[in-house]
Amino acid sequence: MKLIDDIEALRQYAQNALEAERILAEKTSLIRQHLPLSLAGTIFSSLCFFVTMFITLDLETNQKILNIIWLAYHTTIIAICWAFWQHIFKKSDALDTQFLKRRFATLLIFFIIISCLGTIVFIRLLPNVPVAELRAAKMLIMAWIFFHITIIGVCWFSWRKIKTLANSIPLNPVSSSNIFVAISNDKSATESSLPSSLSTHLPNNRLSDYLTHYSAYNILLICTLAIGCLWAMAIGKAFTTNLHNTTQVIVLMGLQFGLFGGAISSLAVFWRVYIALILPSVFMWGLIIFYVDDTRLIILAVAVLVLLFFNMFFAKHAWLNNLRAISIYLENTNLVSQLQVKTQQVEKASLARIQFLAAASHDLRQPVQALSLFIEALKDTNLDSQQAQILNYANSASQSSSEMLNSILDYAHLESGQMTPHFAPTNLNDIMQSLVNEFSIQAHNKQLSLRFRPTNIWVMTDPTMLSLILRNLISNAIRYTQKGGILIGVRKLSTQSPSILLNYCRISVWDTGSGMTAGELERVFDSFYQLERNNTTNQGLGLGLAIVKGMTKLLKADLSVESKLNQGSQFSLVLPICGESNNAMSFEHTETDYLAGKTILVVDDDNMVLKSMQLLLEMWGCQTIVVQTLEDAVTAFKTHQPDIVITDFRLAGTETGEDVIIAIQNTNKPSILVSKSFIILTANTSPELFITTRAVNPIILHKPIDPMTLRHNLQQVAAR
Structure with missing residues (x-):
């Protein structure tokens, strides 16, 4: 049979x-x-x-x-x-031998x-x-x-x-191992009822389906x-x-x-x-x-038999093609199922990585931030020459670890695919002025000039990501330049075709550093790539330009580099101009100390950060009030009427810096209703943070922040 x-x-x-x-x-x-x-x-x-x-x-x-x-x-x-x-199919769930x-x-x-x-x-x-x-x-x-x-x-x-097949399926639920034993005990049953390929027996529910x-x-x-x-x-x-x-x-x-x-x-x-x-x-x-006996009928019968055999031949090929199609379909279905499982695993891993990055960004940057503030506060104390030298070494090590930590976390955030640009009209002059102020001390320590050409051009881009891009380019330029200087400039690009509706500008960072060869230019944007011939003591991790490349792709900006060995390099990116403003704000360097006598409220759930901030701000001549919770912040504000509020974004529990600002604004005190009097210090570098805090519109500074950058921003706020 x-x-x-x-x-x-x-x-x-x-x-x-x-x-x-x-x-x-x-x-x-x-x-x-x-x-x-x-x-x-x-x-x-x-x-x-x-x-x-x-x-x-x-x-x-x-x-x-x-x-x-x-x-x-x-x-x-x-x-x-x-x-x-x-x-049979209606009874498939309860198919039994008697039925x-x-x-x-x-x-x-x-x-x-x-x-x-x-x-x-x-x-x-x-x-x-x-x-x-x-x-x-x-x-x-x-x-x-x-x-x-x-x-x-x-x-x-x-x-x-x-x-035979039905008897091999237990009517009562038993373990799969018992099913296998029951089937294997009846050798003749297995051989007669199932194909040899079914010798690797099916579990109970699959055997029931097979029986149906x-x-x-x-x-x-x-x-x-x-x-x-x-x-x-x-x-x-x-x-x-x-x-x-x-x-x-x-x-x-x-x-x-x-x-x-x-x-x-x-x-x-x-x-x-x-x-x-x-x-x-x-x-x-x-x-x-x-x-x-009729020859014509015999010929007809033979012809019909040939036709029937042809039908069987075609039917067999239809059957084989059907089997192949089903096998391919099942294979594809299996692959799709595996892909769905893998996709879910990747999504879970990605979510876990995002959660880890969020926690790491906050928890790792906190002590680094406190360390840099303690070192800065220690500089203004009475130190002998040996102690001052040791402090300089400690400050250098702190800056290196801070830069490396920022690079790792920014790179991980970029690679996770969760970094999304939020385009807005951006004043290039403000961004470049802020970066020059931030890096001026590093350039001065290496006896380099750091300059930028003021501009009134506005571009359509994500201001946070553009700032990170330029920060990495300027940091690299200072690191690999031993003499001369760095220049940041903006130039409009002329368009020859009248059909082009958008105008563009090129932002360039020039340096007089060591430059690169043609082979090095091909790999300069690779992750963890460093120039081996450079003998600088602080080369970083080789992630800065990889971050630059990734962010420029997200911004859909053209990135280019020109370099000559021992003559310097020029990194440029092209962005669309969205308008011009003749009223662009420009903060000139001033020696006026606006911080003296100002009252500053600091809100952070990390006690070490609070102590370091309090110590540093008091050395800058500020009256400082430190608290750890939203409730204490509102009470302190009502009592002391501070001029500036500095708050961490992520506080204990579910409280955030935005909640602190909203609660303070709801007190209706007239002395601090200006939104630019609020500063959020955060380890979260995600551009989504600007969308989240749009309602309160604070100044956002990222940890770990250089003390001089913090002082500069506080001076600007106090000057208002």
Whole structure:
């Protein structure tokens, strides 16, 4: 029976048990889609044949009885096939041996009864058959008996295999290991019921699914075989007893070949099912060759047999293509599932990394910030020459660690893909002035000039990201320049085409440093790349220009570099101009001390940062009040009426610096309603912070901040 079991063929294609079950499930699903139309087409073909015979021919009573029996039998088989097919899938979640036993017992008894009744009816009709057709009638009765013995045999052996498979599935829930043991203990059961590829047994729920699909397949196989036998009997009857009725023969052949051809697209999903439909006709046409004496009919029979074999050949190729398509579909589905799992894992990892970066940005920058403030405060104390030298070394080490920490965290934030630019009109003059003030001390310590050309150009960009880009470029220029200086300038780009609506400007940073070779220029923007021939003591980590490149991509700005060895370098980026302002604010360096006597409120949940800030601000002549919570900040503000409020953005619990500013503004005290009197110190370098705090519009400074930069910003606020 293995020869007529389509499922055995899966062992050639399935790599494991699970894949075999999934292929069978997909094949059954395809059959379920086409089966209603296929069965309806089969019934329609049988009705056409029946009606044509009654309309075009004056049939004898015996002929009419046989046609009615044929149509009724044909329709009953299709109805049983559809009903049993539906019942099996409805009971798939609770399929048991008794249910299947009743269905297959019904089929077995039905075909036995039909076989016996049909044989009795045909024998009773034999006396009415003309003597010339008696031999043919006896041959048809033998074919009837042979076909039904075959159907009953297929039904019996199919039930035995299904029963063996069903018994291997426990009715009560047990562990998978017990299932495997139960199956493996019955070696013959496994070999007879499952393909060899299923030797790596399926878990309980998958075995249940396999049983459902396997049972449905066998029902379809049995019923299709019965339908094929009926059409074969009709052909045999037409060519042995009704050959003079050419209309009947032509109509029957046309309908049969149309049915077989159409079945390729539906039933060939299971090739053995298609073979079960067509094989009885092959058998019958073979008998016709030996029965008839007319050479023309023999040639016709041979031609029909060749056509049937071609149909089987095409059906086999359709079956193979279907198997390959299902295998590819399952493979793609598996890959998509794996991709979804990997995507979820990446998203979780990305979220964890973002959360880590947020925590690291705050927790790591806090002590670095406190250290730089303590060192700056220590500078103004009475130190001897040796202590001053040690303090300078400590300050240098602190600045190096601060720069490296900033680079690592900025680079990690950029690589996480969570950095999103927020474009806004940006005054280049303000940004360049602020950066020059920030780096002027470093340049002065190396006896370098740091200059910028004032401009009134405004560009459309993200001001925070542009500031980080220029900060990295200026920092690199100072690091690799030993003599001469650094110049920052802006130049408008002329546009030749009148169709270009936007004007652009080029921001350039020139230095008179060591320069680079052509080979070094190709790698200068790579992560962690450093010039090996430079012997500077503080080269950083080689991330500055990688950050510059990543941010310029986000800003969609053109970045370029020109350099000559031992003559210096020029880094430039091009940005769109969004407008000009003749009222651009420019803060000139002044010696006036606006901080003296000012009252400053500092809010931070880190006690070390509070102490360092208090110590430094008091040395700058400020009266300082330090608190750690929002409630204390509001109380201190009401009591002391400070001129400036400095707050950390991330406080204890869920409180933020924005909450502090809003709470203070809600006190309606007239002395501090100007938003620029609020400064947020934060380790969060995300541009989203500007959107978050837009309602209170504070000055945002990033930790760890150089003390002189902090002093400069406080001077500007106090000057207002």
